[in-house]
Structures are given as C-alpha cells and as structure tokens.
Amino acid sequence: MRDRRAERHQETVDEIVATAWRLAGVSGLAGVSLRELAAEIGMRPQSLYTYFDGKNAIYDAMFAQGCRQFAAGQAAWELVGDLHTDLRTIGRHFVEFCTQDPVRYQLMFQRPIPEFEPSAESFAISVDSLAAIQAHLASLGIDDPRDIDLFTAIGTGLADQQISNDPGGDRWIRLVDEAVDMFVAHVSSRARAHPANREGQRR
Amino acid sequence: MRDRRAERHQETVDEIVATAWRLAGVSGLAGVSLRELAAEIGMRPQSLYTYFDGKNAIYDAMFAQGCRQFAAGQAAWELVGDLHTDLRTIGRHFVEFCTQDPVRYQLMFQRPIPEFEPSAESFAISVDSLAAIQAHLASLGIDDPRDIDLFTAIGTGLADQQISNDPGGDRWIRLVDEAVDMFVAHVSSRARAHPANREGQRR
DNA sequence: GTCTATATTTGGATAGAC
DNA sequence: GTCTATCCAAATATAGAC
Numbered sequence A, B: 001m002r003d004r005r006a007e008r009h010q011e012t013v014d015e016i017v018a019t020a021w022r023l024a025g026v027s028g029l030a031g032v033s034l035r036e037l038a039a040e041i042g043m044r045p046q047s048l049y050t051y052f053d054g055k056n057a058i059y060d061a062m063f064a065q066g067c068r069q070f071a072a073g074q075a076a077w078e079l080v081g082d083l084h085t086d087l088r089t090i091g092r093h094f095v096e097f098c099t100q101d102p103v104r105y106q107l108m109f110q111r112p113i114p115e116f117e118p119s120a121e122s123f124a125i126s127v128d129s130l131a132a133i134q135a136h137l138a139s140l141g142i143d144d145p146r147d148i149d150l151f152t153a154i155g156t157g158l159a160d161q162q163i164s165n166d167p168g169g170d171r172w173i174r175l176v177d178e179a180v181d182m183f184v185a186h187v188s189s190r191a192r193a194h195p196a197n198r199e200g201q202r203r
Numbered sequence C: 001g002t003c004t005a006t007a008t009t010t011g012g013a014t015a016g017a018c
Numbered sequence D: 001g002t003c004t005a006t007c008c009a010a011a012t013a014t015a016g017a018c
Helices: A004-027 A034-040 A045-050 A055-075 A083-100 A102-109 A120-139 A145-165 A173-193 B004-027 B034-040 B045-050 B055-075 B083-100 B102-109 B120-139 B145-165 B173-193
Strands: none
Touching: A004 A034, A004 A055, A004 A102, A034 A045, A055 A083, A055 A102, A055 A120, A083 A102, A083 A120, A083 A145, A083 A173, A102 A145, A120 A145, A145 A173, A145 B145, A145 B173, A173 B145, A173 B173, B004 B034, B004 B055, B004 B102, B034 B045, B055 B083, B055 B102, B055 B120, B083 B102, B083 B120, B083 B145, B083 B173, B102 B145, B120 B145, B145 B173
C-alpha cells in the first residue's frame, strides 16, 4: 500500500529544493541561507536537518535535479540523423536549457561555490547525458575531440553571453542557427579538403 | 614634493586589493571576508575601513583594476588592418586574458555577487575597451551587430569552457585560431553570397 | 517530525582612545 | 592610521524535549 509518510517526506524535500532554487535566483547560489529557506516554508532552520544533512546536501539535490531535467529534455529530442538538422536541434535545446534558468546553468556548468562538489551519484547523471550527445555526434561523423570541444564552446558561449549581457532577452539565442551553420560549414569544408584524414591519420 | 603619506596609503590600498584577489581565488569571490583579509595583511578588520568604505568598495576596486589590466593589454595589441590577422590577435588576447585569472573573468564578465554593482566610474573603463574593439572591427568591415555578438560568444565560450572544464590547461585555448578561421570564413562567405546587403539592406 | 534551547563561528560595521 | 572594545546580525549545526 502507499506509504503516506514517505510521500509527505518527499513532498517536503521537493519543497525545500524548489525554495532553494527560488532563493538562489534572488541572492545568488552562495547567498542561500538555511534560515531564510526555513522561514520561507514555515519551518525552523534546525528542522531542515531532518531532510538534508546540511547545505551542501541541498546543493547536491539541486545539481541532481538540474541534471535530471536536462536528461528529460534530451530524451525528447527528435534527432533525424542529419548532421545539420540535428546540430541545430541540439544547439537550440542546449542554449534554451541554459538560458531558461541562469542559476541552474551556474550550478551545473560552472563552479560558483568552491567548497561544493557534486556527489558521485549526481555527477553520474550528467556524465550519461554528455556521453549520449558525444555518441550521437560520432554517429554523424563528428568524432574529432577538437570539433566536439569547439561545438560545446559555441553553445556555452551563446548561453553565457545571453545570460550575462541580455538576461531575459534573445539577442544571442536567435544566433544559434547561424552559429550552427557556421560550425557545420567549417567541419564540412575541412572534410572536403582532406578526405583521407578521417580514417588514415594516426599521429 | 612627494607626498610620502599618500604613497604609503596607496601602497596599503594596493596590498588590500591584491590580497582580496588571492583570497577570492581560494574561497570564491563571495567567500572573501574582511576578517580574513585583514588577518592576511596583519591588520584588524576595522582598520580596513580607513581605506575602503566597505566590502563592495573593495569589489569595485578589483573590478576597476581588472578593467585597467585589460585596457593595458589592449593598448599593446599589434593590429595590422587585416581581418583574419587582427581577429586572431584579438581572440587570442581575449581568451588568454580571461583564462589567466578565472576569478577576474568571473568578476568582470559575469555577475557572481548579485548585490554588487560596479560603480559608474569603474564601468566606464570597460565600456571604453569594448567601444575600441567595436570600432576596429567596424574598420575591418564587421559592423553587423549580429556578427559582433557571434564573435564575442565564440570568445567567451572558449574562455568559459577552458576555465570550467580544463583549468590550468590549454584544451580550448589552442582552438582559438581555428575558431577565428571558422568565423572569418563564415562572414566572408556571406559577403560573397550577398554582396549588396552590406549597404543596401534597410529592414 | 518539529520544536526550544543553545553552541559556535563568522560576518560586516561603528565609536572612541591613542 | 591603528588599535581596543563592542555591537549586532546572520550563519551552520547539535542536543534533547515533546
């Protein structure tokens, strides 16, 4: 039968994490305080320890949630097997995901709190997502690590500029398609120029 | 005659700022504390108020110093008037500057501390630098705001990935030249494809 | 599971003596 | 310019009653 107690517990856990996201949006990730968090949900700060071992455990739950959200979106990507089309899909979704929630982007892709390290379990979720992307890129012929690094740099660059210099707008978001075109043209032109390199080069 | 008192004062100010940079590198920008800062330079925390109005004034001095450092490097750029060459120069210097000091990059180009806003005087320094770059790009024929935004996104993306995923290494730094090639090819191909657009297009 | 009570640390900032 | 003395607020965390 349903464990009503466990359900209530989980609901409270979720509420704590949701409130932490909200507070982080206002005061920054480092500015989240257990006092304020507890007050927001009508609790004494000490009671939070029933649900989390401490502040870093809350950060870790936020990190894991962000990774799961990315993975969920990723599972819904409609990839068709065409390099140009799929890179646009991936690029759009990535930049959209990042800019949707700047604090989430900060927590997942930068290291704003030096003393916080995601737990191995949480980190594994993000590793899986990245591996899936890499595998798909490889299936499209993008298997040079340099190309992958260049592509991720373009994606994070657009997201980063959007968040830092036009928060809430779309000044860089709307450049995604053009940036992907640029990248595809680049890797394509090289493939045409040196068709033997892909299989033959060993050093 | 020399004002020995003022010189000593300035030296102490510089020492405070330098120590703040160092502490920020260890504990993060938000983690800098006046207590620790004062202890490092052999002072009581209260004495810092002789030199700065408070914590945000120290952040502001750091921000201004970062901007001056960038401007100083920029003044030494050897630009020759060739699009490809100059973009490489600019791109290399920008990414190098950012990755040289991740905390400085964070303070200058992101907003890690929500309650801190650089003062108008400090901000003006960075505006000047950006304007100079834009003017030079315009002189090279890059005057479409979209192209400028795309170029800055590439620069920050490389810097950001380097800092976040390979701190101290050169995995993304060494991609700068290739990225510039990609960008130049992109804007050049469009210029060839639609030669009339540059002057004629109005909407 | 939540509370009261409390410990402990740390933080930024002010007043006033020297 | 630096100090002592303080203040006040906020932070994380633990113990134990209910």
